[in-house]
Amino acid sequence: MIQLHIVPGDELPIYRQIMRQVTDAVAGGRLRTGEKLPSQRELAEQLVVSPLTVKKAYDELERQGLISTQRGRGTFVSTAERPIDPELQRERLHGAVRRLLSQAHLANIELDVVVALLHEVDEELRAERARRAELGNDSTP
């Protein structure tokens, strides 16, 4: 079952952190259609947050059609395929990019240096992912 992780004091309120992680997991294929989510009670206890907060996150995800609750059976990722709206994805990244560029501006770093750095970090991350995938394969007989 999916492991969620919250940080109190983060820029996002906790219910938004939950929503984002579920949304990202669905978009990234880590949560598949029909897969079961922890119940609201379980998740509240697991994350040590108010059950009302979890309810709010689940209600909102359900309203967006990403998950659905079947009485007596639990909450599941909806059958409707639902990749994240690319517009929304752009909007989300917008804030992070804004912060990055303001920081660069303050330090008087030119845009092409930032772009080069982006490529460099992308390489790093790809290499790390590849390494992890290899390890994962090794561990399975």
Added chain:
Amino acid sequence: MKIAEFNDVHRAYGRGKDVLAGVDFSLEAGQIVALLGKNGAGKTTLLRIAMGLLETQRGSVRIFGLDPRKDAVEVKRRIGYVAEDQILPGFLRVSEVLELHRSLFPTWDDELARRLAERFDLPARPKVKTLSKGQARQVALLCAVAPRPELLILDEPAGGLDPAARREFLETSIRLLNEAGTTILFSSHYMSDVERMADRVVMIHDGRVLIDNELDALRESYSLALLNGGAHVDQEKLLALDGCFAVRERAGSLHAIFQLDPQESEAVLERELGAVDVRATRIALEEMFIELLGGTVPSGGKRGEVRPS
């Protein structure tokens, strides 16, 4: 349904100035409300008034629609209360303390009490005075919770506990909420605990309610901008801006809280004061507490705007 109503609550000690100078707010069934404020803001006084341990000197208080002074027995029977400095009789054994409470509360739930004692790993035999502070608070919490109260009032429930004991306490509270859906009013100085537990925040300052809002709304509707003071920018000019809620001066810079999105705040600063290159950010509860209660807050009118409609 309203579980508790505070109307124009006033309280002073002796001839001193009013600690509470007109507190208004109410508590709906099932809500978990955090009462925040600096030391001496009157949180404990308010909670004691709710319990009927102190009287309001003006205005009125209703708990379950009852007067906590006149209907003291019934109100106390339906509330679970853990005081900040809860004193349990040290000469009694843990089992005796539990038995005492069990005999006082007809609604005492043996099964729940047993489960909690097990979860807390509370020994039955030792005398209360030999317990650690964390264990003593767990006994107090167990006694408050086992009668399955309709309203739980916790004054600094985690005060003096180490991080592990605090987390244990939170976990227990969450389990209880899951099981019973109790209404909770608690005070705390641990903002991360408040973010985990509360769904509404009531901030008390200068004897009144400064902020009363849902936690998430509060987190999503304010932003903070840091500026250099100077000829063009000072506290007064900032406070006069649309959406500016509070300003604090700190080590030569000005911290302005806006009741706007970060980008809207930046736009207002640029448009009105020509302040370019100012970055506004969302703020967590801890910073909000410090900025609001450590700074200049416009009085009167603006206060009303932050109340939930």
